[in-house]
């Protein structure tokens with residue numbers, strides 16, 4: 001039977017454009033999942049958080065908590081399920097869970113120009129820093145990383 005690591009990897013392998021090198025491999029995700037503070041959430045194609053055996057998983061997030069701060073490390077909706085609000089729903093759930101568990105501040109880092117930026121800003125994240133030339137694309141060009149934070 002498929003477990004949540006399989007489900008995450010199915011989305012991961014489709015969702016991240018290879019030229020940016022943002023996707024993690026199975027081992028990296030597996031290692032993260034056993035570390036204290038790591039959290040993840042799934043969303044089904046119908047927008048439900050709890051996945052039943054025959055559900056199609058449309059997206060996931062993976063994050064890490066340290067004390068009262070949480071960093072969103074990975075966030076993705078599979079291409080077949082985009083632009084129908086699932087990203088909004090998953091991000092909203094991530095933020096609501098963090099808030100209800102007492103987190104004070106959320107962080108994430110994104111490559112400059114990623115359309116996901118619209119989504120993060122819509123949920124209250126604020127750009128707080130830029131690391132020049134942080135990402136190297138497969139054609140050798142460089143992209144800045146933009147750090148975002150949200151005070152809860």
Ligand SMILES: CC(C)(COP(=O)(O)OP(=O)(O)OC[C@H]1O[C@@H](n2cnc3c(N)ncnc32)[C@H](O)[C@@H]1OP(=O)(O)O)[C@@H](O)C(=O)NCCC(=O)NCCS
Nearest residue numbers: 015075076077082083084085086087088110115116118119
């Ligand atoms: C970013 C991502 C999660 C959005 O998922 P989604 O389910 O399509 O999101 P939604 O349908 O809820 O749309 C969320 C908002 O994001 C913005 N957005 C998403 N895709 C966009 C695109 N291709 N162009 C412009 N804006 C876009 C829009 O503002 C949209 O809101 P709107 O539809 O109300 O205008 C998805 O495109 C993805 O997985 N991308 C690849 C992985 C990635 O880059 N993750 C973020 C890493 S930091």
